[in-house]
Amino acid sequence: MTGEGSYERDRTYLTTRITADGRDGYPVEPGRYRLIIARACPWANRSAIVRRLMGLEDVLSLGIAGPLHDERSWSFHLDPGGLDPVLGIERLQEAYFRREPGYPSGITVPAIVDVPTGQVVTNDFERITLDLGSQWAAHQRDGAPDLYPERWRDEIDDVADKVYRDVNNGVYRCGFASNQQAYDKAYRSLWERMDWLEERLGGRRYLVGDTITEADVRLFPTLVRFDAVYHGHFKCNRQRLTELPALWAYTRDLFQTPGFGDTIDFAQIKAHYYVVHHDINPTGIVPLGPDTRAWLSPHGREELGGRPFGDGTPPPPPPPPERVPAISRSQ
Structure with a gap:
């Protein structure tokens, strides 16, 4: 937290890399x-x-x-x-x-x-x-997609940087702001970027190029949590994701793509934010909503073209120990 009440994420990480050549002392090894x-x-x-x-x-x-x-x-x-x-x-x-x-x-x-x-x-x-x-x-499996194609890297990096600053971290800057001025600034930045994304995705299926890339992988985890957590808990409440036609359809498209929605456990997501953040939600009450059945509704994004995995193929189902609770259509 800065002296001005703005939330600043600690980005001090252990940057040792696991690489094919083991340059940092940690070579890629199956099972290690x-x-x-x-x-x-x-x-x-x-x-x-x-x-x-x-x-x-x-x-x-x-x-x-x-x-x-x-x-x-x-x-x-x-x-x-x-x-x-x-x-x-x-x-x-x-x-x-x-x-x-x-x-x-x-x-x-x-x-x-x-x-x-x-x-x-x-x-x-x-x-x-x-x-x-x-x-x-x-x-990697046969058919693994290229999420960071060389010809698109500059654009992927640019889009991902904007998404990180204003959306991925922006929702936290709203939620953890300690005064009105800091919150207002974060809120405006978030929604300016959300409007930019809504316009960008109105006529294209994915953020960069015609396939899923790192940019989509970085945006999806924030959007999929938006209505369940960030809209109310973090006061990002100008609109719900379900009220933004392009972004809502885009996120449903990814959710229904193997490898995305099958990593999402809404119960655990809500339990974390609403129970752990005592300063924001001192009662620890976890909301029952929103209804998750809409995540399985048709999104219509196929009409925009694109090839989700490029020249690759969808991944098989996750192994049984890693499966998350499925959404029931009759919930």
């Missing part, structure tokens, strides 16, 4: 690493999506922290005995402390842990997805 996410967290959601799209389930195991945590960090309270079954730890903090005793920055997800040492290798969420799509190429 464990990706830790939380279903609640939008930043971790990106890694879960890319891991699915790349088909890395058999080479990079997945640990899932529960939606609740305290000042000591994310915990594995949903796992038997409250311990991650591979790492044997109660809280993700333990893996950070094994890397750096008393680690002073945020204990964040996603994080990739080196299983033999139990140490976090990286929590650099932007680099993680890029590396899963490139450095892990030898272990």
Whole structure:
């Protein structure tokens, strides 16, 4: 938090990379690493999506922290005995402390842990997805899409930077502002960008080019949480996502695309925000709505053309232990 009441995200990360050539001391090796996410967290959601799209389930195991945590960090309270079954730890903090005793920055997800040492290798969420799509190429499934095609990289980076500043982080700047002036500024920036996105997506199926790219992977986790959390809880309430025709159809299109909606657990998302943020929601009451059935309604975006996976193919269903509760049409 700045002296002016604006929320500033701590972007101090462990930037060690896991690469094909092992340049940082951590070569890509099947079975050596464990990706830790939380279903609640939008930043971790990106890694879960890319891991699915790349088909890395058999080479990079997945640990899932529960939606609740305290000042000591994310915990594995949903796992038997409250311990991650591979790492044997109660809280993700333990893996950070094994890397750096008393680690002073945020204990964040996603994080990739080196299983033999139990140490976090990286929590650099932007680099993680890029590396899963490139450095892990030898272990990707046949038909894995190219989410960061070279010819579109400058535009992907530009769009993703705007989305990060005003939308991904913008909703937090609204929610955690400590005075009216800071909130007003964040709110205006958010909605200027949302209007820009609504216009951009009015005539094109995806943010950049005619296929799903990193830009879409970065926007989706915020939009899918918008009505359930950010609209009310973070006071981003000019309109609901369902009131923005292009953005609502775009997000439903992605939600119904394999690798996206099958990473979303709305119950865990709501439990995290409404229970953990005591200063915003001191009662800890979790809302029952909104009705999720609309996520399965036709979106009509196929009329805009585009090829979701480019020259690739959809990923198969997630392995049974990683499946999220399905939305019921008769809810």
